[in-house]
Amino acid sequence: MNYSRTYRLSFAILFTCLFFIFTGYSILAEEDDEEFNEYDERVNLYKKTENLTSIPWYYLAAIDQYERNINEVDDERLTGIQFPDHKWFGQLAFDSETEHLESVIQLFDGIGKDGNGNGYADPNNDEDALYTMGMYVYEQLGNGKTYDEIFELFYGREKAAKLINQYAKVFDHFQTVDLHERAFPIPEYHNYSYRSTWGAGRGYGGNRIHEGTDIFASYGTPVRSVSYGIVEIMGWNRYGGWRVGIRDTQNIYHYYAHLNGFEDGIEEGTMVEPGEVIGYVGSSGYGPVGTSGKFPPHLHYGMYRYNGEHEWAFDPYPSLRRWE
Incomplete structure (x- = not known):
C-alpha cells in the first residue's frame, strides 16, 4: 500500500475542505458587511x-422610511424619497429626467434643491x-407649522403624519435604522x-x-413582541379582549389579542424590541370589558400593512413559521 500517496490525498482533501469553509465564512462576512454598510450609509446621509x-x-430617516413603505424603491438608490414633478419642478415644462439648474427651478416655484453642490437639482x-x-x-417650521401639520400638508393624509412621527421616535430611541x-x-x-x-369563519359580531x-x-x-416598534394602542376590544397593537418601521401593525393581562411598563407609546414580553395568554373577549372564558386560552396574532391609502390584513402564518 502506498502510504505516501494516501497521506497526500488526505492532506489535499483536508486542505480543500478548509478552503471552502474559510471561503464560505469570508463570503458570509462580506454579505454581512454589505448589509451593515447599507444601513450605515443611510444613517451617514x-x-x-x-x-x-x-x-x-x-x-429624515422616518420620512425616507415612510416613502420606502409606500413606493417601489430603485435598487440603485440609497433613499426611497420620491417627488411628484409638479412639486419638484414647479411650472417647468421640461422632461423630469433632464438635469436642471436649481436657480431656474426656483423661478418656476419648484422646491427641488441641489444637495451635493454640483449646481443641479x-x-x-x-x-x-x-x-x-x-x-x-x-x-x-419657520412658517410656524408643526411636524404633524407639515407631513399632513405634504402627503395629504393625517395618517402619514402619525406614522412618520412614530418612526422618528423609534429611530431616535434605538439610534439605528437596522431594525x-x-x-x-x-x-x-x-x-x-x-x-x-x-x-376561517367567525360567528361573534356578525359574518x-x-x-x-x-x-x-x-x-x-408570556407573549413577546415579534419586532422593534412602538405600542400604538392597547386596552379592551370587544372582539379581541385585552389586546396590544404594535407598529414597526416597515409599516406593519402587529395585533396581539385575547390576552390575560399586560406586562408591567407596557403602555401606549412604549418602545419594544423582538423577544420583549408585552403580555400573557388568556381567553378574553367576545363581550363587554372583562368577558373571558368563551374559548380556550390562546394568542390571536394578526398582521396589517398600510400602503399610503389603505390598511389591510394579510396571513401571518408564513411569517410565524419562518420566525419559529
Missing part, C-alpha cells in the same frame, strides 16, 4: 443632511432629494400549537373571517 438643514436625522439623486425634503420641512430582527411571539420553552386559520393565526398555549404564557 441622514446625519450629513441634518447638519445642512437642522432637521434631526431620525425625522436632480430628483433621482439621493443627496438632492433628502436635502430638498429637509429644507422643505425647515422652511415650513429588521424578528422573534416568535411565544418563548420556545413553553408548550404551544398553531396551524393556518386564515380566512366575518378570521384575520390572523391562533396560537394555543396555557393561561399566563
Whole structure:
C-alpha cells in the first residue's frame, strides 16, 4: 500500500475542505458587511443632511422610511424619497429626467434643491432629494407649522403624519435604522400549537373571517413582541379582549389579542424590541370589558400593512413559521 500517496490525498482533501469553509465564512462576512454598510450609509446621509438643514436625522430617516413603505424603491438608490414633478419642478415644462439648474427651478416655484453642490437639482439623486425634503420641512417650521401639520400638508393624509412621527421616535430611541430582527411571539420553552386559520369563519359580531393565526398555549404564557416598534394602542376590544397593537418601521401593525393581562411598563407609546414580553395568554373577549372564558386560552396574532391609502390584513402564518 502506498502510504505516501494516501497521506497526500488526505492532506489535499483536508486542505480543500478548509478552503471552502474559510471561503464560505469570508463570503458570509462580506454579505454581512454589505448589509451593515447599507444601513450605515443611510444613517451617514441622514446625519450629513441634518447638519445642512437642522432637521434631526431620525425625522429624515422616518420620512425616507415612510416613502420606502409606500413606493417601489430603485435598487440603485440609497433613499426611497420620491417627488411628484409638479412639486419638484414647479411650472417647468421640461422632461423630469433632464438635469436642471436649481436657480431656474426656483423661478418656476419648484422646491427641488441641489444637495451635493454640483449646481443641479436632480430628483433621482439621493443627496438632492433628502436635502430638498429637509429644507422643505425647515422652511415650513419657520412658517410656524408643526411636524404633524407639515407631513399632513405634504402627503395629504393625517395618517402619514402619525406614522412618520412614530418612526422618528423609534429611530431616535434605538439610534439605528437596522431594525429588521424578528422573534416568535411565544418563548420556545413553553408548550404551544398553531396551524393556518386564515380566512376561517367567525360567528361573534356578525359574518366575518378570521384575520390572523391562533396560537394555543396555557393561561399566563408570556407573549413577546415579534419586532422593534412602538405600542400604538392597547386596552379592551370587544372582539379581541385585552389586546396590544404594535407598529414597526416597515409599516406593519402587529395585533396581539385575547390576552390575560399586560406586562408591567407596557403602555401606549412604549418602545419594544423582538423577544420583549408585552403580555400573557388568556381567553378574553367576545363581550363587554372583562368577558373571558368563551374559548380556550390562546394568542390571536394578526398582521396589517398600510400602503399610503389603505390598511389591510394579510396571513401571518408564513411569517410565524419562518420566525419559529
